[in-house]
Every structure is written in structure tokens, then in C-alpha cells.
Amino acid sequence: MSEDNYQTWDRLVYVKVPGGQVACYIYNDDPALPSVIALNGGPGVPCDYIRESHSFLADNSYRFIAFDQLGTGSSDRSNDTSLYTLKRYCEEVDAVRKELVDGPAHLLGHSWGGWLAIEYACSYGENLLSLILEDTCADIPFLVSELNRLRSELGQEIFQMMLAHEAAGTFEHPEYKAAITLLDYRHVCRLKERPTALQRSVDNMSEHIYEHMQGPNEFVYTGELANWNRVEDIKSVHCPVLIIVGQFDEITSNCAQQMYQKFPNAKMELFLESSHTPFFEEPVKFRKILLQFLDIQQKHA
Structure with missing residues (x-):
């Protein structure tokens, strides 16, 4: 996707949340339009990649935040680090919604943002018009088993090498980093060149947040989220749900299927040529699927 397809926001607003202020970017700032609030992945990265890849919503009669x-x-x-908990992040999301949206909104979460969106839906479900879950899961222990399956596909020798480095804490060893690079290409973004916005988000990561909440990299969970599991609780989320997953996603289609079977009112879309970023890897199909889902919800609102 060309950078020329991205648009700039109409308004930048700073909203007070528990712990400080957050910078909010509003596109197509017409309060009469239905609002879509996006929660980016990470944790610990700025929202550049999610806002630029989803700003097309503003061209299609949605107010995008x-x-x-x-x-x-x-x-x-x-x-x-006491600020970086799921409970406080949910309070942050609700503070943004209350300040910028008059009533319920569509909530969209990618990767870590999906875990946050699920947690929000379990606690604040009355504030949602719909829930859009992109490349995420509801059960991190199950995800870890899936990640180990993906890693074993590199070969048992490489997998055992990775486990040995993880046990020793030698995450910077060249052979370990080479295996992570290969896994990133297979399961995070399969494009030959990473989109500028995605690379910008990664380059500006707050590593202390990422390590505190998740761990040393995309494939090892040692932080606060390691035991997070809402797979049974999502049975109580009754708003319409769209689940999006890539065929080669690090958060696998088995994770997506597990969620799909638990939500009372869910639709699942598999992107056959994508890994963890179908909005970059298959943008035309992605836009069509997302807009169709949102438009249907609006017709029934």
C-alpha cells in the first residue's frame, strides 16, 4: 500500500486518563457519525501503524479514533510499572471513549490491542456497538502452545537451540536472533519490505512496557500477560464480533477458531496470504471485509 493512501488526522486531542494524558488522533471528526476506536498492538508501541492502515474508515462515513x-x-x-496493567488500560480506553464519543462505539483491537479489547468487552460491554478482533486471541497459554508448534516447524535442532538460549537468558546471541528474524518474516509480516508506519511503531517501542507485560520477544511470554485467559468469559459478550486472522499468523487460526466457538455472535475471516498484518498484506480484501461488517452493524443499529 502506498503511503499516499494514508491521510492525516483532523484533530489531535490530549485526554486525561488514569496515570497521565494520552494523545488521540481523530479522523473525519463529525460526532454525528458512528465512531470506531482502534487499539494497537504491542504492548508499548505508538499507534502509527494502526491509525495509518485503518484511516480509510474516515473515507467511508466513519469517525475513526x-x-x-x-x-x-x-x-x-x-x-x-504499576501503571501497566490490564485493569488500568481498560480504564484508559473508557476515559478516551467517554471524552470523545457520545455513547457506545465500535471497538477494534489488533494483537495486544485485541486482548485489551476483549478485557474491555468483558467489563464494559454495554459501551460497545461491535467488537473487531484482528490477529489476536483470548487465551495466552494456548497461544504459547501454538507458538511452540510454529517454532518446532523450523526443525527440532533450531527449536532446542532457542529453548536453551531462553533458559540461559541469552536473547541477544546471534543464532537466537537469526531464528527470531526468520519467525518474524514467516509469522509477523511476510512483505519483502515492512511498511513505513509499522517500522516506525516498532522503532519507537517503549521496551520496558513490552518486557514488563509480554516478555523479550514476540514468541516468548514471561510478563504480566503470560497467564491471561478470557476464553470462557467471552461467552457473556453479546455484541457482534468480527474475528480476522492470517493463514500464517503468529496468533494462529487455531486461536481464532477457539474464540469463534465461544463468542455468541461472531463471524470469522481467514486471510490466506497474510500473517499478522493482513491490513498491510491483503489491504483490498481487508478493507472490503471490515467495511461490510461495520455497514451491516450500522444498518441494524
Whole structure:
């Protein structure tokens, strides 16, 4: 997708949330339009990649909002790890919604943003028009088993080498980093060149947040989220749900299927040529699927 397809936001607003202020980017800022709030992946990265890949919503009669989560991008920064919990992040999402949206909204979450969206839906479900879950899961222990399956597909010798480095804490060893690079290409973004916005988000990561909440890399979970599991709780989420997953996704189609079977009102779309970023890898199909889902919800609103 060309950078020329991205548009700039209409308004940049700083919203007070528990722990500080967050920078919110509003596209097509017409309060009469249905609002879509996006929660980017990470944790600990700014929202550049999600806002630029989803800004097309503003050209299709939706008011689109993305924001740099606390500790990232243009939002307030803090090394206080007590701020980086799912409970406080949910309060942050609700503070943004209350400040910028008059009533319920469509909530969209990618990867870590999907875990946050699920957690929000379990606690604040009355505030949602719909839930869009992109390349995410509801059960991290199950995800870890799937990641180990993907890693074993590199061959048992490489997999055992990775496990040995993880046990020793030698994550910077060249052979370990080479295996992570290969896994990233297979399962995170399969494009020959990473989109500028995605690379910009990764380059500006707040690593202390990522490590505290997740772990050392995309394939090892040692942080606060390691035991997170809402797979039974999502049975109580009754709003319409769209689940999007790539055929080669690090958060696998088995994870997506597990969610699909639990949500009372869900639709699942598999992107056959994508890994973890179908909005970059198959943008035409992605836009069509997302807009069809949102338009149907609006017709029934």
C-alpha cells in the first residue's frame, strides 16, 4: 500500500486518563457519525501503524479514533510499572471513549490491542456497538502452545537451540536472533519490505512496557500477560464480533477458531496470504471485509 493512501488526522486531542494524558488522533471528526476506536498492538508501541492502515474508515462515513497508549508515542511517559496493567488500560480506553464519543462505539483491537479489547468487552460491554478482533486471541497459554508448534516447524535442532538460549537468558546471541528474524518474516509480516508506519511503531517501542507485560520477544511470554485467559468469559459478550486472522499468523487460526466457538455472535475471516498484518498484506480484501461488517452493524443499529 502506498503511503499516499494514508491521510492525516483532523484533530489531535490530549485526554486525561488514569496515570497521565494520552494523545488521540481523530479522523473525519463529525460526532454525528458512528465512531470506531482502534487499539494497537504491542504492548508499548505508538499507534502509527494502526491509525495509518485503518484511516480509510474516515473515507467511508466513519469517525475513526486511534491513540498512543500511556507510555508511548506523544502520550505521557512513565517508568512506573504499576501503571501497566490490564485493569488500568481498560480504564484508559473508557476515559478516551467517554471524552470523545457520545455513547457506545465500535471497538477494534489488533494483537495486544485485541486482548485489551476483549478485557474491555468483558467489563464494559454495554459501551460497545461491535467488537473487531484482528490477529489476536483470548487465551495466552494456548497461544504459547501454538507458538511452540510454529517454532518446532523450523526443525527440532533450531527449536532446542532457542529453548536453551531462553533458559540461559541469552536473547541477544546471534543464532537466537537469526531464528527470531526468520519467525518474524514467516509469522509477523511476510512483505519483502515492512511498511513505513509499522517500522516506525516498532522503532519507537517503549521496551520496558513490552518486557514488563509480554516478555523479550514476540514468541516468548514471561510478563504480566503470560497467564491471561478470557476464553470462557467471552461467552457473556453479546455484541457482534468480527474475528480476522492470517493463514500464517503468529496468533494462529487455531486461536481464532477457539474464540469463534465461544463468542455468541461472531463471524470469522481467514486471510490466506497474510500473517499478522493482513491490513498491510491483503489491504483490498481487508478493507472490503471490515467495511461490510461495520455497514451491516450500522444498518441494524
